[in-house]
Amino acid sequence: MMTTIAARELRSMFLSPLAWGVLAVTQLVLGYLFLAAVDRFHRLQPRLAAMDGGPGVTDIVVNSLFSSAGVVLLLITPLLTMRLISGERAEGTLALLRSAPVSVTRIVLGKYLGVLGFLAIVLAVVLLMPLSLYAGTTLDLGQLAASALGLALMAASFAAAGLFMSSLSSQPTVAAVATFGLLLLLWILEWSGNLGGGLQQAVDYLSLMGHYQDLRQGLVNTADIAYYLLFIATFLVLSIRRLDADRLYG
Known part of the structure; x- marks a missing residue:
């Protein structure tokens, strides 16, 4: 039943013009930024060749692309997750879904897997851009794999937070704004300056950007990976608890 919910959620996304628009704009923006980074590398290449141990194509092009991809995901994920629960609540179908012979946990995980499926398509296309350079240059595949892992974990974290925010509201727009605000706050925590002592360490650990x-x-x-997994698990559990409260108290 969980996979059925996930497939239904993914299918409903592709039936929406919003999802196609998000996919097209994302690839257009990232494609432009990728080509700009490649052009910058070509202009810098003569100087880089004269440097001993200077940055290579992976440092300049791939790092720049994945940095931009993180920002783009921060912007689009609230749009993808805003209707996961709040849309069902607004349309009056949430009570029908909760009355089905399936646990709240499976409902939440099914919807989560559905949006992850869409994000996986976005990530796959992003990954194809640097891989297209592999035929003509040397890439640091280890750094590329680590970057892809980081982007995947961060996208999964964004989706988990968006799912929880969607479970709190009956208005998808409110859920999208709340998700964006939460993610932006966690993204810029590192900009807080020097707070001193353990407080600064706590702020640095909570920052999505730092990891x-x-x-x-x-x-x-492993500390960075554990952070993202804990982040995801926390918001999924909160979403389950929220829907459980709805079922118990109406």
């Missing part, structure tokens, strides 16, 4: 930057540099740390 993603390490992975983009090719530094695969």
Whole structure:
């Protein structure tokens, strides 16, 4: 039943012009930024060749692309998740879904897997851009894999937070704005300056950007992976608890 809900959610996304528009605009923007990064690398290449241990195509092109992709995902994920639960509530179909012979956990996970399926398509197209360079240059495949892992984990984290925000509201627009606000706050936490002591360490740990930057540099740390997995699990559990409360108290 969970896979059925996921397939239904993914299918409904592709029946919506919003999803196609998001997919087209995302690839257009990232494609332009990718080509701009390639052009910048070609202009810098004579100087880079004279440097001992200077940055290569992976550092300049791939790192720039994945940095931009993170920002784009921050902008589009609230649009993809805003209707997951709030749309059902607004249309009056949530009560019907909850009355089905399926647990709330499976409902939440099914909807989550559905939006992950769409994000996986976005990520696959993003990954094809740097891989297209592999035929004509040397890529650091380890750094590319770490960057792809970081982007996938961050996209999954965005989707989990968006699902929870969608479960709190009956208005998809409110859910989208709330999701964007939460993700933006967690993204810019690192800009808080020097707070000193343990408070600064806590803020740095909560920052989505800090963990993603390490992975983009090719530094695969279990602490960064654990952060994203804990983030995802926390918001999925909160979503389940929210729907459980709806079922119990109407």
